[in-house]
Each structure stands twice: as structure tokens, then as C-alpha cells.
Amino acid sequence: MTSHFNLISEPWIVVRKPDNSVREVSIRDAFHHAQDYSGLGGEIPTQMAAIQRCLQAIAMRATAARRSEDEAILQWGQWWEEQSLPLEQIDAYLDRYADRFDLLDPEKPFMQVADLHTSTNKTSGLVKLISEVPSGAKFFTTRDGKGIQSLSLAEAARWLVHVHAFDVSGIKSGAVGxxxxxxxxxxxxxxxxxxxMGLVIVEGSSLLQTLLLNLVVPTDPREDTSIWEREPQNAKEDVRHPVPTGPADLFTWQSRRVRLIEHDGHIVDVLLCNGDKTQWSSLLRKETQTAWRYSTPQSKKAGKDIYMPRTHQPGRAIWRGLEPLLMKATDESSIRPDVLEWLAKARQSELLSPTQMIRIRTIGIEYGxxxxxxxxxxxDSLPxxxxxxxxxxxxxxAIEAAQTAQDxxxxxxxxxxxxxxAAGTEPDADRAHAWDAAFSAIDPVFRDWFAHLSADTQTHEAKTAWHRAVRDTINREGxxxxxxxxxxxxxGRVVPIPNTDRTTLMDTAEAWRRxxxxxxxxxxxADGDQKPGSVPASSDIVTTK
Incomplete structure (x- = not known):
């Protein structure tokens, strides 16, 4: 039996190197050599995001101090200018709470309840730790869920952090107590x-830059605490702590009660039970990495303004939902992520160069x-x-360009x-196919155009270039x-004109003119281009049906 596995010193976090190779490192190594890694990795993107938020919580709490907003921005600017993390503060913080990061501690294991058990002493099975998808298939499809016999301590630690953040709902094992x-x-x-939540993560050219870009320096951290700063939890819901008190608390929130079962240096089973329930309507200004929407039903029910986290839509490219990310709302119907608001202030304070490129990455899950x-x-991501x-x-x-693409x-x-x-067939399937084809064709064109926007961009010229690119792309598809x-x-054939008693001939030529x-x-x-209604030459139309 392995007696200890301390995540501060043992390798478990997957990092990506500039040559695209990966390795596992400890928490301390991730901070000390962040400049050497291009970013975090993991089995799935949501796992990477959950672990990054764990690192962000450490950085926030290690640098916690009462300061004004101007002081916070200037402090961040100093770290950014030096391209360095406050390692002395981070090391001191990790040393102070080192005993809470042991995955196998018999009394206070990391993000677990040591004596968690059910009345029948049954366990949940490792598949519950890794996530599930419809039809009983494993989310991580290179493995069969029924065939999972064990996990390395490192991988189990990664899934442990993930399960608190992204676990599915549904019936869990009933914990005694x-x-x-x-x-x-x-x-x-x-x-x-x-x-x-639809997570919004800002990425730089290295893990160091990514950690700094997502570090919203707190101004009053007296109430905010990470889970390892408080007494170990038991099987009960923590009714004295019903909502997160700040970002670090939220990033390490214990949505589940978990006990990993170890044998011969591997995790062979898990007990997964309900933990602390989430009240998403209470997270505004505590969650920094999601956009928010005003909820009329929730506001009427609560008798006060309530904002709910925005979620991402699978299959919808990031650039089709730019407004909640880029624009500071004027009507309070939408609030962009605090991390983007923070970086906008850093830019306005001239702490970030106007030529600085970042990558906005959106990560999330749609449940069924x-x-x-x-x-x-x-x-998805967008430079x-x-x-x-x-x-x-x-x-x-940029927002108007996305709307032009949709139009x-x-x-x-x-x-x-x-x-x-014109052909006498039902239009629904053809219409849906054309809609998808349009966005598939425009997607790479938009990304290329968007990547060239900068502080030096002449908006009229850029808009003209975009209209021309969209026209050419959709013309080809048409x-x-x-x-x-x-x-x-x-x-063609004669078809009724909507809302009239008249008819008209609809054929390829008329469809093309419209x-x-x-x-x-x-x-x-511009002048000299194809005029509206010009019909393609007959040689351009090759019948295939």
C-alpha cells in the first residue's frame, strides 16, 4: 500500500511542451517552470480547465492582500512586465497547507472525505469518476468503462479535481451521515x-502567461478561502457555507463527497456521493471565467436582479457568439467575463501592449x-x-462581421x-444543409480575417474586405x-406568391436572381463586381440529378 502521494511534490498535472510532447509535473513544478511549458494538457479539455482553476486558486490565495483596484492592477502589471510569477509567495502558501494536498492522507485526503462510506459498504466504480455519456459508452472512448480496473494515482487525482467541477447530476451513492x-x-x-457554465479561458504563449492572464488579483480576500484552508469536510452538506465566498472558494468547491480506494499504488475504486449544492444565481462577481445573462424569471422570483451563467452551444463556433465576450454591456442585459474585463483595464492602463495577442478559449459541457x-x-478558441x-x-x-456572416x-x-x-421537393432538409454549408465555408475565412484585427486596423477597409470575402464565399456555395x-x-415550375392570389415561375435563374x-x-x-440579379452562364450550371 502506498502511504502518501502529495500533489505539491508528486507529478500528476499534464503539461504540454513547445514541441507538443507532454509530461506530468507536480504543482510546484508547474509554477516554477511555467515559462517552459506551452500550456496544460489532460485526458479531456474540461479536465484541463478544472486543474487550471485549481492552480489559479493557489495563485490568488498566495497573493491575497487588501489593496485598492489600482494597486491590484499595478501589482499584476509588474508580474506581467517581468514575465514571472510571485514564486516566493506561492511556495510559502504551498508549504503552509502542504498536509492538505496528500491524495492518500488517512485523515484529510485531498478533496476527499476519509471515512466516507455507505450503509452497505458498496462503492461506485471508477467509471463514475471518469464521466458517462449516452448509451452507456465511456466519454474517454479509447477505454471501455466496464474494463477499467485501476487508475494511476496521477490520473485519479486529475479526475478527482474534474468530478467536483463537471460531474453529471443523477442519483449517487447514499453516504452514511x-x-x-x-x-x-x-x-x-x-x-x-x-x-x-460556459468557461472562458485566456491563453498566452506559455503556461506562465496563461496563469497571469487569468489571474484577477483580489482586492479584499478576507472571506475567500480555498477548500484546503478550511477544516476537512464530512459526509454532510456544509450548511454553514452555502455559497462560495470568492473565486478561490468557487474554483475548489466540493460539489461531491469522494473517497478514492487505493491498492498497491493504484486507485482501484471510488465512492462518489453528493456534496455541496450549487446556487448558480449567487455566483456573479465570484466566478471570473464565464459570461452572464440577465434572467427575468429568476429576478421576478427573487425580487432582485439575478444573472445566470451563459453556456456554450455545441457545434456553434466561438466567433458566432462574440458579443458577450467583447462588448461591455450598456443595458445590463449581459455581463462579460470578469477576466476579460480585467484584461481590458490592464490594456487601458497601458500594462499590456496594444499588439499583444491572446487566445480566447471556450470550454464547456452540454448535459442531457x-x-x-x-x-x-x-x-473552441480564437486568436x-x-x-x-x-x-x-x-x-x-467584429460583432457586426459575425452578424453579416449569419445574414x-x-x-x-x-x-x-x-x-x-423549383424542383418540386420539400425544402427543409436542403435548407438545413445549406445553412450548415454556409458556416462551414465561412468559418476559416472569418478566423483568418479576425486574426488580423489590431489596434492599427482601419475599420472601413476591414469591413469592406470582410464583405467581399463573405460575398465571394457564399457566391461559390450558391x-x-x-x-x-x-x-x-x-x-422550374409555377409556385404561389406568398400572401397573394398570384403565381410566378420559380426556376434556377429566378432563384439565383433573388x-x-x-x-x-x-x-x-465595389463598382465593377457582379451586379445583383446577374444570372450565371449556362455553362456554369452542371446538372447532377
């Missing part, structure tokens, strides 16, 4: 604390079936000039509908739709 248990079961209390299974995950966080005109340009996609979808009418529509659409007219309104073009 938890008054919420009924019939030996722990009934659903919701997902892990980060489950219903009452949040008891993982339906889909989100992991971004820091200037977009502080200059409204530049941010508005152009509607043009293509309408073309698909008209071609279906021409392909005309080719694929076949001979029946080329011949398409180009609407596309030109969506994307104004």
Missing part, C-alpha cells in the same frame, strides 16, 4: 459547480436527460488582439428553399447549390 439520503440513495442536486449524462462537449477588449469600435466591427447564411438557405420549390439542383429546377439581390444587400460591394 448525510441527512439528505433516502432509501440508501443520494438524490440529484445538480451537476458539478462548473457544469452549467436531466443533466445525468454528457451529451456533448465544447472546446485575438488584446485591442478588441478595450476598443469598442474594433469590437463592434449571408440566411441568403444561402433561402436559395436552397427556392431551388427546392453556384454549387444551383449545379446540384438538377434539370428539374432548371426547368439570392444575389439579397446577398448584395447583405454585403455591399
Amino acid at each position: 448525510d441527512p439528505r439520503v433516502g432509501n440508501g440513495k443520494g438524490y440529484p442536486i445538480g451537476t458539478g459547480i462548473t457544469g452549467n 436527460s436531466n443533466s445525468s449524462i454528457i451529451a456533448a462537449t465544447v472546446d 485575438t488582439s488584446i485591442a478588441l477588449l478595450g476598443e469598442d469600435a474594433l469590437a463592434r466591427l 449571408a447564411a440566411i441568403c444561402l438557405a433561402n436559395l436552397a428553399s427556392d431551388l427546392a420549390s 453556384l454549387q447549390l444551383c449545379r446540384d439542383a438538377g434539370a428539374s429546377a432548371l426547368t 439570392f444575389t439581390r439579397h446577398l448584395m444587400k447583405t454585403t455591399p460591394i
Whole structure:
């Protein structure tokens, strides 16, 4: 039996090196050599995010002090200018709480309850630690859930941090001592604390930069505490501590009660029970890495303004939801992540160069079936000039560009509908396919255009270039739709004109005229380009049906 595995000194965090190789390092190593690593890794993106937030909590609490907002910004600016972390403070903090980071401590194991047990002494199985997806398949699909016999101590530690943040809801094992248990079961209390959030992480060129870019220096940390600063928990819900008191508390919130079962240096089983329930409506200004939306129903119910975390939509590119990230709301209907607000202030204070590039990364989970299974995950990123966080005109340009892309996609979808009418077929499937095709075609074009936005960008020239790029891209897609529509659409048929008693001939030529007219309104073009309504040459339309 292995007696100790202290996460401060033992390797367990996956880091990526500049050559894209990976290795496991300890907490102390991750901080001391952060400049040598390009970032964190892990089995899945949400695991990486949960571990990074654990490191952020350490950095926040290690540097905790009462200070004004100006002092906090200047302190951060000094670390950024020196490209260094406050290692002396971090080391002292880790030394102070070293006994709380032992994964196998018999009395106070890291993020666990030492004597956790059920009335029947049954356990949960390692598959419960790693996550589940529909149809009983394993989320980490290179392994069969039924075949998991053991995990290394390092990997088990990673999944332990992850389960508190992102565990599914549903019935859990009923822990002895938890008054919420009924019939030996722990009934659903919701997902892990980060489950219903769309995380927004800012990445730099190294792990050091990433840790600094996400470090919102606290100004009054007297109440905020990480889990390892408080007395070890028991099986009961901590009713004296119903909501997180600050970011570090939130980043290490114990959504579950867990006990890892070790044998011969490996984790062979786990007991997973309900922990502290999350009240997402109480997390504003404590959670720094998510955007917020005003909730009318929750506000009416509470009798005060309530903001709920925004979630990410699987299959929807990050650039299609830029407004909650880039714009500081003026109507209080939406609040951008505190970390982006912090960096905007750093830029305004000239602590960040206007040419500084960052990568905004969105990570999250979509749950299904009452949040008891993982339906889909989100992991997308966008290289971004820091200037977009502080200059409204530049941010508005990017947001309007995304809207132009959506309007152009509607043009293509309408073309698909008209071609279906011309061919005498149902339009729904063709319309949906055209919608997806439009965004698939525009996606790389937008990312390339967006990456070139900077403090030196001339907005009119950039807007003109974007309209031209969208027009050219969607035009090509439209021409392909005309080719694929076949001979029946080329011949056409008489169709009713909506909201009138009249009819008209709808064929490929008419569909194309409508398409180009609407596309030109969506994307104004320069003189000399194709005029609205120009019909493609017959040689350009090759029937395939």
C-alpha cells in the first residue's frame, strides 16, 4: 500500500511542451517552470480547465492582500512586465497547507472525505469518476468503462479535481451521515459547480502567461478561502457555507463527497456521493471565467436582479457568439467575463501592449436527460488582439462581421428553399444543409480575417474586405447549390406568391436572381463586381440529378 502521494511534490498535472510532447509535473513544478511549458494538457479539455482553476486558486490565495483596484492592477502589471510569477509567495502558501494536498492522507485526503462510506459498504466504480455519456459508452472512448480496473494515482487525482467541477447530476451513492439520503440513495442536486457554465479561458504563449492572464488579483480576500484552508469536510452538506465566498472558494468547491480506494499504488475504486449544492444565481462577481445573462424569471422570483451563467452551444463556433465576450454591456442585459474585463483595464492602463495577442478559449459541457449524462462537449478558441477588449469600435466591427456572416447564411438557405420549390421537393432538409454549408465555408475565412484585427486596423477597409470575402464565399456555395439542383429546377415550375392570389415561375435563374439581390444587400460591394440579379452562364450550371 502506498502511504502518501502529495500533489505539491508528486507529478500528476499534464503539461504540454513547445514541441507538443507532454509530461506530468507536480504543482510546484508547474509554477516554477511555467515559462517552459506551452500550456496544460489532460485526458479531456474540461479536465484541463478544472486543474487550471485549481492552480489559479493557489495563485490568488498566495497573493491575497487588501489593496485598492489600482494597486491590484499595478501589482499584476509588474508580474506581467517581468514575465514571472510571485514564486516566493506561492511556495510559502504551498508549504503552509502542504498536509492538505496528500491524495492518500488517512485523515484529510485531498478533496476527499476519509471515512466516507455507505450503509452497505458498496462503492461506485471508477467509471463514475471518469464521466458517462449516452448509451452507456465511456466519454474517454479509447477505454471501455466496464474494463477499467485501476487508475494511476496521477490520473485519479486529475479526475478527482474534474468530478467536483463537471460531474453529471443523477442519483449517487447514499453516504452514511448525510441527512439528505433516502432509501440508501443520494438524490440529484445538480451537476458539478462548473457544469452549467460556459468557461472562458485566456491563453498566452506559455503556461506562465496563461496563469497571469487569468489571474484577477483580489482586492479584499478576507472571506475567500480555498477548500484546503478550511477544516476537512464530512459526509454532510456544509450548511454553514452555502455559497462560495470568492473565486478561490468557487474554483475548489466540493460539489461531491469522494473517497478514492487505493491498492498497491493504484486507485482501484471510488465512492462518489453528493456534496455541496450549487446556487448558480449567487455566483456573479465570484466566478471570473464565464459570461452572464440577465434572467427575468429568476429576478421576478427573487425580487432582485439575478444573472445566470451563459453556456456554450455545441457545434456553434466561438466567433458566432462574440458579443458577450467583447462588448461591455450598456443595458445590463449581459455581463462579460470578469477576466476579460480585467484584461481590458490592464490594456487601458497601458500594462499590456496594444499588439499583444491572446487566445480566447471556450470550454464547456452540454448535459442531457436531466443533466445525468454528457451529451456533448465544447472546446473552441480564437486568436485575438488584446485591442478588441478595450476598443469598442474594433469590437463592434467584429460583432457586426459575425452578424453579416449569419445574414449571408440566411441568403444561402433561402436559395436552397427556392431551388427546392423549383424542383418540386420539400425544402427543409436542403435548407438545413445549406445553412450548415454556409458556416462551414465561412468559418476559416472569418478566423483568418479576425486574426488580423489590431489596434492599427482601419475599420472601413476591414469591413469592406470582410464583405467581399463573405460575398465571394457564399457566391461559390450558391453556384454549387444551383449545379446540384438538377434539370428539374432548371426547368422550374409555377409556385404561389406568398400572401397573394398570384403565381410566378420559380426556376434556377429566378432563384439565383433573388439570392444575389439579397446577398448584395447583405454585403455591399465595389463598382465593377457582379451586379445583383446577374444570372450565371449556362455553362456554369452542371446538372447532377
